[in-house]
Amino acid sequence: MAAISAIKSREGKTQSYVLLLTDITRQKQHQAELEKIAHYDMLTNLPNRYLLDERLRDAMEYASHHNEPLAIIYIDLDGFKAVNDNYGHQTGDMVLVSIARRMTNVIEEGDTVARLGGDEFIVVAPRIHQKNSHHEYFARLLNSLVQPFHCSGGVFDMSASLGITYYPQSDEVTPDRLIRQADMAMYEAKIHGKNRFVIFDTKKDLYQRGFGRIISELKHGMNNRELRLFYQPKVNMRSGELAGVEVLVRWQHPEKGLLLPAHFLPATVDDALSVIIDNWVIEQSFKQLTQWCNDGHNFHLSINVSVKRLEEDGFYAFLSRLFNEYTKIKRDHITFEILESSAVADLEYVSSVITEISRLGVKFSLDDFGTGFSTLNFLKKLSAEEVKIDRSFVRGMLDDESDLIIIRAVLGMAAPFGKRVVAEGVESEAHGLALLRLGCEYAQGYAIAKPMPPEKLAVWHESWRPFQSWLQFKHY
Numbered sequence: 001m002a003a004i005s006a007i008k009s010r011e012g013k014t015q016s017y018v019l020l021l022t023d024i025t026r027q028k029q030h031q032a033e034l035e036k037i038a039h040y041d042m043l044t045n046l047p048n049r050y051l052l053d054e055r056l057r058d059a060m061e062y063a064s065h066h067n068e069p070l071a072i073i074y075i076d077l078d079g080f081k082a083v084n085d086n087y088g089h090q091t092g093d094m095v096l097v098s099i100a101r102r103m104t105n106v107i108e109e110g111d112t113v114a115r116l117g118g119d120e121f122i123v124v125a126p127r128i129h130q131k132n133s134h135h136e137y138f139a140r141l142l143n144s145l146v147q148p149f150h151c152s153g154g155v156f157d158m159s160a161s162l163g164i165t166y167y168p169q170s171d172e173v174t175p176d177r178l179i180r181q182a183d184m185a186m187y188e189a190k191i192h193g194k195n196r197f198v199i200f201d202t203k204k205d206l207y208q209r210g211f212g213r214i215i216s217e218l219k220h221g222m223n224n225r226e227l228r229l230f231y232q233p234k235v236n237m238r239s240g241e242l243a244g245v246e247v248l249v250r251w252q253h254p255e256k257g258l259l260l261p262a263h264f265l266p267a268t269v270d271d272a273l274s275v276i277i278d279n280w281v282i283e284q285s286f287k288q289l290t291q292w293c294n295d296g297h298n299f300h301l302s303i304n305v306s307v308k309r310l311e312e313d314g315f316y317a318f319l320s321r322l323f324n325e326y327t328k329i330k331r332d333h334i335t336f337e338i339l340e341s342s343a344v345a346d347l348e349y350v351s352s353v354i355t356e357i358s359r360l361g362v363k364f365s366l367d368d369f370g371t372g373f374s375t376l377n378f379l380k381k382l383s384a385e386e387v388k389i390d391r392s393f394v395r396g397m398l399d400d401e402s403d404l405i406i407i408r409a410v411l412g413m414a415a416p417f418g419k420r421v422v423a424e425g426v427e428s429e430a431h432g433l434a435l436l437r438l439g440c441e442y443a444q445g446y447a448i449a450k451p452m453p454p455e456k457l458a459v460w461h462e463s464w465r466p467f468q469s470w471l472q473f474k475h476y
């Protein structure tokens with residue numbers, strides 16, 4: 001460091017200068033060291049996560065300005081922990097240093113390889129499309145890691161799992177989000193057997209995050225009491241008897257209006273929310289049924305339950321509690337409907353739960369029958385009293401011979417097992433008559449009644465009469 005001062009006479013004239021030189025080498029070295037500590041990993045000398053963040057932001061800016069895709073590669077060594085455990089940390093560190101060197105040799109000019117910590121690394125590869133082939137580049141990176149390592153502790157075979165994502169994407173994404181995506185893809189590479197690379201699927205992610213949005217909105221909606229229960233009658237077409245009412249959930253969305261379950265329930269299938277909704281529906285409909293009992297109505301209820309609800313512990317205890325609380329409800333007036341297609345997935349288990357819950361005195365129904373595997377074994381294993389033929393077959397039965405054949409087959413399968421068969425989706429008098437001719441007396445559908453709010457049910461029940469052709473139908 002140089003400092004120059006002027007020496008002046010009494011009159012103020014500069015007479016000479018004094019130059020003061022100081023050696024600040026050590027200060028500079030210290031400063032550089034601090035900078036290095038802040039931006040580089042001490043073991044491997046690779047950029048650390050702070051410098052990575054800086055480089056990634058720069059690369060993203062470049063990529064979006066020049067519309068040149070950039071790849072972010074998350075690298076995790078397979079079985080690195082075993083090296084540390086079996087040979088000690090010193091050997092482990094040596095492996096990490098060689099890994100860093102190998103990757104540095106493989107990456108191209110302008111790429112960054114950084115160490116996140118442990119055995120996790122990130123490569124940022126700008127202008128990825130200028131590299132011969134992306135996949136070849138990823139494979140080269142992967143191959144550099146599978147070569148054996150020679151250390152004082154011995155020779156190791158190593159491999160790594162790589163997860164890759166690209167930028168830009170159709171959605172706005174942050175650097176953090178990109179690293180998370182690459183991490184998720186890396187995790188998938190691990191699940192699929194390690195020593196491979198997996199490219200993050202943004203379309204699948206968007207779809208699932210769409211579900212995420214629905215779920216969080218729905219949670220909010222539940223707190224705001226936006227869910228409604230509608231009730232759809234199920235009748236005997238020949239006698240006009242009301243056999244029961246199916247509870248159907250609707251979402252009174254503040255902006256989108258009244259939503260059918262198809263618009264929101266699929267998002268909840270793999271989420272704990274589906275159990276919460278099922279519990280809510282069951283409890284609310286118990287309240288409603290008690291209300292009807294108090295008003296002198298003797299309705300039967302059919303309630304849809306998800307297989308996830310059956311699988312979760314505590315369903316038996318939950319129902320016992322409700323029956324103790326809502327004492328007016330007759331247990332055999334409650335039927336739980338289970339989707340046939342979902343019950344198939346774990347037949348033995350679902351069958352055991354049904355058997356257990358049946359001890360409470362409630363009944364079971366197989367919903368949407370015909371859409372799954374519909375085997376005889378299925379009918380045998382599940383002690384359900386009722387089978388509901390899926391609406392898709394009923395709707396088509398008047399013009400589509402194969403739908404008619406399926407309905408006939410379901411009736412033929414269910415009868416020997418003593419199951420009641422209910423046809424869903426009966427939209428006209430003609431459909432009902434055709435079903436009666438096949439021997440199916442129970443039905444549900446718009447020709448009988450649409451799902452309605454609870455206060456309308458009693459009035460409907462008072463006034464409803466089956467079509468004359470249904471009443472007059474006689475079996476020969």
Ligand SMILES: [Mg+2]
Binds near residue numbers: 246304
């Ligand atoms: Mg149903």
